[in-house]
Amino acid sequence: MATPGVFLISAFVFAFAAANIGGALSYTRPPPRQTLSVPLADDLDSNSPQQVHVSLVGEDKMRISWITEDRAPAIVEYGTSPGVYGSSAMGNTSSYKFITYKSGKIHDVVIGPLNPNTVYYYRCSLDSSRAFSFKTPPAQLPIKFAITADLGQSGWTNSTLQHIAASNYDVLLLPGDLSYADLLQPQWDSFGRLLEPLASQRPWMVTQGNHEIEKIPVIHPHAFTSYNARWHMPFEESVSDSNLYYSFDVASVHVVMLGSYTDFDPQSAQYAWLQADLGKVNRSRTPWLVVLIHAPWYNSNTAHQGEAESDNMRKLHGRVDL
Numbered sequence: 370m371a372t373p374g375v376f377l378i379s380a381f382v383f384a385f386a387a388a389n390i391g392g393a394l395s396y397t398r399p400p401p402r403q404t405l406s407v408p409l410a411d412d413l414d415s416n417s418p419q420q421v422h423v424s425l426v427g428e429d430k431m432r433i434s435w436i437t438e439d440r441a442p443a444i445v446e447y448g449t450s451p452g453v454y455g456s457s458a459m460g461n462t463s464s465y466k467f468i469t470y471k472s473g474k475i476h477d478v479v480i481g482p483l484n485p486n487t488v489y490y491y492r493c494s495l496d497s498s499r500a501f502s503f504k505t506p507p508a509q510l511p512i513k514f515a516i517t518a519d520l521g522q523s524g525w526t527n528s529t530l531q532h533i534a535a536s537n538y539d540v541l542l543l544p545g546d547l548s549y550a551d552l553l554q555p556q557w558d559s560f561g562r563l564l565e566p567l568a569s570q571r572p573w574m575v576t577q578g579n580h581e582i583e584k585i586p587v588i589h590p591h592a593f594t595s596y597n598a599r600w601h602m603p604f605e606e607s608v609s610d611s612n613l614y615y616s617f618d619v620a621s622v623h624v625v626m627l628g629s630y631t632d633f634d635p636q637s638a639q640y641a642w643l644q645a646d647l648g649k650v651n652r653s654r655t656p657w658l659v660v661l662i663h664a665p666w667y668n669s670n671t672a673h674q675g676e677a678e679s680d681n682m683r684k685l686h687g688r689v690d691l
């Protein structure tokens with residue numbers, strides 16, 4: 370068995386880690402590339418499933434999430450042979466409004482139980498024009514995580530996605546800053562289309578960053594409207610009362626996804642949840658414990674340095690026996 374370990378991963382660690390792996394002593398951030406906006410493909414219409422992505426639910430289930438512009442049934446058909454869909458499941462449809470924007474129909478279906486390390490073929494909303502497949506993660510180590518953050522949608526995102534696609538990973542972890550839609554809701558749809566080739570094939574597990582807040586005083590006072598509607602993570606299964614923090618087990622790893630931008634003081638629901646969640650960890654079953662968060666507790670990057678979300682959570686949660 371591998372040596373048990375605890376990792377605290379925050380969004381800004383990665384650029385730094387990547388630079389070190391490359392042997393660089395100092396890192397100069399390259400200039401931005403153009404912003405991408407991915408339209409609906411010509412061969413799709415308002416009934417077509419789009420922005421398909423999948424995420425883990427418990428140890429043997431998967432949530433399939435997708436959007437249709439028009440009403441369509443929240444049904445996923447699936448099986449282990451291409452084009453043969455012996456099983457099916459139904460789920461829920463929701464939508465949201467953001468000032469003048471009205472989202473498409475957001476569908477969420479949980480399927481399973483599924484076998485580990487197995488390719489499943491599936492289709493959404495009974496639509497026979499689009500066929501998808503994903504691979505479930507292995508039940509035991511080794512497991513390969515791809516980790517990215519601050520993804521956005523630019524030429525660099527495209528390059529990052531190509532690297533991720535080439536890595537043959539099992540599960541993607543993304544601790545915040547997804548679309549950089551920054552209030553422009555159609556950019557969330559564009560982001561969903563940009564990711565679909567990858568996010569429909571492997572589970573993508575995310576938590577929020579500051580760009581997911583999208584709150585405007587008076588006009589749109591509710592935070593995380595789009596994020597919560599589009600990226601339903603398995604918080605119910607980890608006994609969390611909020612989609613903004615949750616945990617899950619995969620292979621021999623307990624992964625904790627924390628929320629930098631919701632309450633985390635010792636009186637908060639998140640703090641109580643984290644204590645209870647860590648208390649339930651069985652280090653024989655999951656010797657590896659990985660914690661992800663957007664605002665880093667320790668930081669050599671100027672972004673987020675010294676912010677309340679970084680420093681205060683370190684001071685307050687430092688008392689939790691991580």
Ligand SMILES: *[C@@H]1O[C@H](CO)[C@@H](O)[C@H](O)[C@H]1NC(C)=O
Pocket residue numbers: 459460461477478479
């Ligand atoms: C659909 O909604 C019901 C009621 O809120 C909930 O119990 C159920 O888990 C949901 N199903 C999915 C697939 O999210």
Ligand SMILES: *[C@@H]1O[C@H](CO)[C@@H](O)[C@H](O)[C@H]1NC(C)=O
Pocket residue numbers: 405407527528
């Ligand atoms: C991403 O890069 C590939 C290869 O360079 C290119 O073919 C593709 O059009 C790019 N995608 C977008 C959305 O720009």
Ligand SMILES: *[C@@H]1O[C@H](CO)[C@@H](O)[C@H](O)[C@H]1NC(C)=O
Pocket residue numbers: 651652653654
């Ligand atoms: C912890 O996990 C091990 C291995 O699965 C199991 O044998 C043991 O009973 C578990 N301990 C508790 C307290 O559940």
